[in-house]
Amino acid sequence: MDIYTTSILISIVVYLFVGNYAGRKVKHLEDYFVVGRNAPTLLIVGTLVASVLSTNAFLGETGFSYASQGGAYILWPAIWVAGYIYGALYFGRYLRRSKALTLAEFFGHRFNSKSVQAAxxxxxxxxxxGYLLAVTQGTAVILSQLTPLSYTQGLITSWLCYTLFTLYSGSRGVVITDTLMFLLFTIMSFVALYYIVDTHGGWLSSLTDLINLDSKPDLMTWHGIVGNDTEWQTPRDYFIWSLITGIAWSFVAAVSxxxxxxxxxxxxxxxxxxxACIAAIVIAVSNLALFAAATVVNLSKDDIFPHDQTMIWAAMNMMPSIMGALLLAGVMAAALSSATTFLSLVGFSVSNDIFPQKNKDDKSLLRFSRLVMLIVGIIALIISFFFPPNLFWLAYYVGTVFASSWGPVAFMSIWSDTITPRGAFWGIISGFAGNVILRFCDSFGWIxxxxxxxxxxVGGLLSYFVIVIISxxxxxxxxxxxxxxxxxxTPQHECNKKQAKKTQLVAIAVIIFGLILTTLQLIYYVYPYQLATGTLNPENRLDWFTMEAILALCWAAIFVPWGVVTYRAIEQSYCPKPTLNQAVNQGGKSTQ
Incomplete structure (x- = not known):
């Protein structure tokens, strides 16, 4: 048994051990669904990051940056992670305030409608x-590449691991293992970047060689490789796609x-x-490390296929064995953590929102929820055998469905006094259908x-206008x-100035992050890029009007304002100024 197989097996054993420990702590339904509403910042950050950085990020997106969009994936600002920040400010904290067990239950209670909850x-x-399908196939790909198991055997093995784990431990086990796995694969992302880049003389040397890579011209431009036989015919097409996708995924981060x-x-x-703020920073930086590492792999081997095996190849060929093994264990960990999240949420929704069990005690509801999860898992496994794996596009198609169907309803449920239950119901349905039907027709070449x-x-706009018209x-x-x-x-116990000051420090970190990322992009990408391509202004001055420079500046343009908005929102919500009567009373007490 080689070191790669051993590391993955050890990570799985640890994973199941933690799940068994967490499962013993589950005493009632609120424990199983929402960890007793008592998770600290580290655990929430861990589960946010781990549930989104799954096989799509480590295999699908890294393969995409390696194959054609290296510069684009490194340069483009992480528009979508801003969704964590505004999602927490304008939806997430109100969701937590509702004390619902699931998101669908929140909608059902807010609109006083079982139909909205079911939809x-x-x-x-x-x-x-669908997302569970993509992650299950991703884990099978990893196992089939690194162990003696076939793809089919890998499917069954990974399915058994995450299904048994989730059935027993519920959300309590998910958030603990998510955090452990988040720490592992985040650290290993930067370790991988170090070793892969060091192989080619450091980042600046690697960047220059990538710019001049004959086999993949335009790989490091702001738009990547476009034209015939690609998804985008022109740089403008790629710009529009990236902008819409970034905004859509920001809604996914905010309300999915x-x-x-x-x-x-x-x-x-x-x-x-x-x-939310910390997760936005961690995900943005982790993605940059992964995409940069995957792109540099081209200098060692530029014909890896399928592309989603790029990081697997790099771990086994460009890193010390122990480090490569840990990286692959981290990739497997990311996949399993996401699978547990998706399976638990699907099981919770079926048992709590679609087929709610009335007049039953907690033990009966727990048994029913676990049974539902088992059935859902079996269905996902069966479909996995017949659906061809395409990690990037499957995750992209499925994930963005929630931007169309949930985005307008979620924010309007908090901020609109005119949205009605029928408007919400048909908004969810029309947004979902509009996205899926158009995507289906486009994929089959009918349009x-x-x-x-x-x-x-189109799906998001359709959802919004349907809500307005029906309401x-x-x-x-x-x-x-x-x-x-x-x-x-705002609950009185949340209005704590000491806690608010601590939260404001995180908002300041968001501002600093935006400024630092822009500075680093300009120094370590834009200037060397213009120097290598001969596009600097006279006297080697930076040309600020290229798309590469503009995109670098957008990091600050996105994160600095959101940091300021967050800082002020905390001040207004959790540090209320005393009313005139309170001031008079306080003044009176101080003179006594």
């Missing part, structure tokens, strides 16, 4: 069921069930905001959509209005 539950099952549901577990609203008519955008014909009831207003009343 949200069905989209979770369909959407996350596998991200925002983590806030239901948070110890406080301060934990929600801190976790040819221009880049500006991306199904994500105008109805009337918001007093119970719906009172429930929305109740969400805007």
């Amino acid at each position: 949200a539950g069905v989209t979770i099952v369909l959407g996350l069921g 069930p596998w991200q925002s549901s983590r806030y239901l577990m948070a110890k406080s609203e301060h934990v929600v905001i801190r976790s 040819d959509l221009p880049s500006y008519l991306n199904p994500i955008l 105008r014909r109805d009337k918001v009831s007093e119970i719906e209005r009172s429930r929305r207003l109740a969400l805007h009343r």
